[in-house]
Amino acid sequence: METSFALTGKGYVIVAADTTAARSIVKMKVDEDKIKELGTHLLMAYSGEPGDTVQFAEYVERNIRLYQIRNLYPLRPPAAASWIRRSLAQSLRSRNPYSVNLLLGGYDKAEDKPNLYWIDYLGSVVEVPFAAHGYGSYFALSLLDRYHDPEAPLEEGLATLKRCIDEVAKRLVVSPSNYKVKVVDKDGVREVEI
DSSP: OOEEEEEEETTEEEEEEEOOEEETTEEEESOOOOEEEEETTEEEEEEESHHHHHHHHHHHHHHHHHHHHHHSSOOOHHHHHHHHHHHHHHHHTSSSOOOEEEEEEEEETTTTEEEEEEEOTTSOEEEOSEEEEETTHHHHHHHHHHHOOTTOOHHHHHHHHHHHHHHHHHHOTTOOSOEEEEEEETTEEEEEOO
8 A cells, every 4th residue: 555745846846655565464564765865866756566666766776876977977857757767668568577656856956946757667757746656646636736836835845745644544544654755955855754
Protein backbone atom coordinates (compact mmCIF):
# COMPACT_ATOMS: atom_id res chain seq x y z
CA MET A 1 0.00 0.00 0.00
CA GLU A 2 2.62 2.52 -1.08
CA THR A 3 1.82 6.20 -1.35
CA SER A 4 3.88 9.11 -2.61
CA PHE A 5 3.00 12.75 -3.28
CA ALA A 6 4.83 15.73 -4.74
CA LEU A 7 3.98 19.34 -5.50
CA THR A 8 5.67 22.49 -6.73
CA GLY A 9 5.45 25.99 -5.38
CA LYS A 10 7.25 29.31 -5.60
CA GLY A 11 10.84 28.13 -5.96
CA TYR A 12 10.55 24.66 -4.42
CA VAL A 13 9.39 21.07 -4.89
CA ILE A 14 8.06 19.03 -1.96
CA VAL A 15 8.27 15.23 -2.23
CA ALA A 16 6.71 12.89 0.34
CA ALA A 17 6.61 9.10 0.53
CA ASP A 18 5.40 6.65 3.14
CA THR A 19 8.04 4.74 5.10
CA THR A 20 6.37 1.33 5.20
CA ALA A 21 7.95 -1.68 3.52
CA ALA A 22 5.30 -4.39 3.13
CA ARG A 23 4.67 -7.51 1.12
CA SER A 24 1.13 -8.85 0.81
CA ILE A 25 -0.40 -8.54 4.29
CA VAL A 26 2.92 -8.41 6.18
CA LYS A 27 4.51 -5.14 7.28
CA MET A 28 8.26 -5.79 7.33
CA LYS A 29 9.70 -2.37 8.06
CA VAL A 30 8.35 1.04 9.08
CA ASP A 31 11.40 3.27 8.48
CA GLU A 32 12.18 2.72 4.79
CA ASP A 33 13.35 5.85 2.95
CA LYS A 34 11.68 5.73 -0.48
CA ILE A 35 13.11 9.07 -1.62
CA LYS A 36 16.53 8.87 -3.24
CA GLU A 37 18.71 11.98 -3.43
CA LEU A 38 20.18 11.90 -6.93
CA GLY A 39 22.17 15.11 -6.62
CA THR A 40 22.36 18.37 -4.74
CA HIS A 41 19.19 19.67 -6.44
CA LEU A 42 17.47 16.47 -7.57
CA LEU A 43 15.44 13.78 -5.79
CA MET A 44 13.27 10.86 -6.75
CA ALA A 45 10.44 9.10 -4.89
CA TYR A 46 9.94 5.51 -6.02
CA SER A 47 7.28 2.85 -5.53
CA GLY A 48 6.56 -0.57 -6.96
CA GLU A 49 7.98 -4.06 -6.57
CA PRO A 50 10.45 -4.02 -3.64
CA GLY A 51 13.46 -5.49 -5.45
CA ASP A 52 12.92 -3.48 -8.62
CA THR A 53 12.52 -0.17 -6.82
CA VAL A 54 15.75 -0.34 -4.83
CA GLN A 55 17.79 -1.72 -7.72
CA PHE A 56 16.47 0.83 -10.23
CA ALA A 57 16.85 3.75 -7.80
CA GLU A 58 20.48 2.82 -7.13
CA TYR A 59 21.11 2.33 -10.87
CA VAL A 60 19.73 5.81 -11.60
CA GLU A 61 21.65 7.38 -8.71
CA ARG A 62 24.97 5.90 -9.80
CA ASN A 63 24.54 6.72 -13.48
CA ILE A 64 23.60 10.33 -12.77
CA ARG A 65 26.64 10.58 -10.51
CA LEU A 66 28.81 9.02 -13.25
CA TYR A 67 27.52 11.62 -15.72
CA GLN A 68 28.54 14.38 -13.30
CA ILE A 69 32.03 12.91 -12.83
CA ARG A 70 32.61 12.52 -16.57
CA ASN A 71 31.25 15.93 -17.60
CA LEU A 72 32.08 18.04 -14.51
CA TYR A 73 28.50 19.31 -14.20
CA PRO A 74 25.27 17.66 -13.00
CA LEU A 75 22.28 16.70 -15.14
CA ARG A 76 19.47 19.24 -15.03
CA PRO A 77 16.02 17.91 -14.05
CA PRO A 78 14.58 17.79 -17.63
CA ALA A 79 17.61 15.85 -18.88
CA ALA A 80 17.48 13.48 -15.90
CA ALA A 81 13.77 12.82 -16.54
CA SER A 82 14.49 12.03 -20.20
CA TRP A 83 17.34 9.66 -19.30
CA ILE A 84 15.22 7.86 -16.68
CA ARG A 85 12.34 7.54 -19.16
CA ARG A 86 14.67 6.03 -21.76
CA SER A 87 16.07 3.58 -19.21
CA LEU A 88 12.57 2.43 -18.22
CA ALA A 89 11.50 2.14 -21.87
CA GLN A 90 14.57 0.03 -22.67
CA SER A 91 13.95 -2.25 -19.68
CA LEU A 92 10.31 -2.62 -20.75
CA ARG A 93 11.52 -4.13 -24.03
CA SER A 94 13.87 -6.56 -22.29
CA ARG A 95 13.20 -9.84 -20.52
CA ASN A 96 13.33 -8.23 -17.07
CA PRO A 97 11.34 -4.98 -17.06
CA TYR A 98 11.39 -2.81 -13.94
CA SER A 99 8.03 -2.38 -12.22
CA VAL A 100 8.72 1.09 -10.83
CA ASN A 101 6.70 4.31 -10.60
CA LEU A 102 8.61 7.53 -9.93
CA LEU A 103 8.17 11.14 -8.95
CA LEU A 104 11.24 13.16 -9.96
CA GLY A 105 11.60 16.58 -8.38
CA GLY A 106 14.40 19.03 -8.90
CA TYR A 107 15.43 22.65 -8.94
CA ASP A 108 16.92 23.84 -12.23
CA LYS A 109 19.55 26.40 -11.23
CA ALA A 110 20.11 27.43 -14.87
CA GLU A 111 16.47 28.46 -15.36
CA ASP A 112 15.91 29.23 -11.67
CA LYS A 113 12.69 27.20 -11.43
CA PRO A 114 11.41 23.97 -9.86
CA ASN A 115 10.56 20.92 -12.00
CA LEU A 116 8.38 17.93 -11.15
CA TYR A 117 8.00 14.85 -13.37
CA TRP A 118 5.52 11.98 -13.09
CA ILE A 119 7.04 8.76 -14.51
CA ASP A 120 5.34 5.37 -14.62
CA TYR A 121 6.56 1.82 -15.20
CA LEU A 122 5.70 2.01 -18.92
CA GLY A 123 8.21 4.81 -19.48
CA SER A 124 5.63 7.59 -19.71
CA VAL A 125 6.86 10.94 -18.46
CA VAL A 126 5.07 14.26 -18.06
CA GLU A 127 6.00 17.49 -16.31
CA VAL A 128 3.28 18.34 -13.78
CA PRO A 129 2.61 20.92 -11.04
CA PHE A 130 1.62 18.16 -8.58
CA ALA A 131 1.56 14.37 -8.65
CA ALA A 132 0.85 11.21 -6.67
CA HIS A 133 1.42 7.46 -6.98
CA GLY A 134 -0.12 4.54 -5.14
CA TYR A 135 -3.48 4.00 -3.46
CA GLY A 136 -3.27 7.36 -1.73
CA SER A 137 -3.38 9.09 -5.11
CA TYR A 138 -7.10 8.28 -5.38
CA PHE A 139 -7.76 10.63 -2.48
CA ALA A 140 -4.92 13.12 -2.82
CA LEU A 141 -5.19 14.17 -6.46
CA SER A 142 -8.57 15.85 -6.00
CA LEU A 143 -7.24 17.76 -2.97
CA LEU A 144 -4.11 18.78 -4.86
CA ASP A 145 -6.24 19.88 -7.80
CA ARG A 146 -8.33 22.07 -5.53
CA TYR A 147 -5.70 23.51 -3.14
CA HIS A 148 -2.47 23.59 -5.15
CA ASP A 149 -1.15 27.08 -5.85
CA PRO A 150 2.00 27.35 -8.02
CA GLU A 151 2.88 30.66 -6.32
CA ALA A 152 2.39 29.39 -2.75
CA PRO A 153 5.17 29.82 -0.18
CA LEU A 154 6.71 26.71 1.39
CA GLU A 155 4.51 26.81 4.51
CA GLU A 156 1.35 26.76 2.39
CA GLY A 157 2.71 23.90 0.27
CA LEU A 158 3.45 21.89 3.41
CA ALA A 159 -0.09 22.60 4.68
CA THR A 160 -1.53 21.28 1.40
CA LEU A 161 0.62 18.16 1.68
CA LYS A 162 -0.48 17.66 5.29
CA ARG A 163 -4.09 17.91 4.11
CA CYS A 164 -3.42 15.07 1.61
CA ILE A 165 -1.73 12.88 4.23
CA ASP A 166 -4.62 13.42 6.68
CA GLU A 167 -7.19 12.53 4.00
CA VAL A 168 -5.36 9.30 3.13
CA ALA A 169 -5.13 8.40 6.84
CA LYS A 170 -8.84 9.03 7.27
CA ARG A 171 -10.16 7.27 4.15
CA LEU A 172 -7.74 4.50 3.13
CA VAL A 173 -8.33 1.21 4.94
CA VAL A 174 -4.67 0.23 5.10
CA SER A 175 -3.14 3.69 5.35
CA PRO A 176 0.58 4.26 5.97
CA SER A 177 1.35 5.71 9.40
CA ASN A 178 4.60 7.60 8.74
CA TYR A 179 5.87 9.75 5.88
CA LYS A 180 9.27 11.13 4.99
CA VAL A 181 9.12 14.61 3.45
CA LYS A 182 11.94 16.29 1.54
CA VAL A 183 12.16 19.71 -0.08
CA VAL A 184 14.41 20.79 -2.93
CA ASP A 185 14.95 24.46 -3.73
CA LYS A 186 17.78 26.80 -4.72
CA ASP A 187 19.64 25.87 -1.52
CA GLY A 188 19.54 22.11 -2.23
CA VAL A 189 17.78 19.12 -0.71
CA ARG A 190 16.66 18.96 2.92
CA GLU A 191 14.31 16.87 5.02
CA VAL A 192 11.45 18.62 6.80
CA GLU A 193 9.00 17.59 9.51
CA ILE A 194 5.28 17.80 8.90
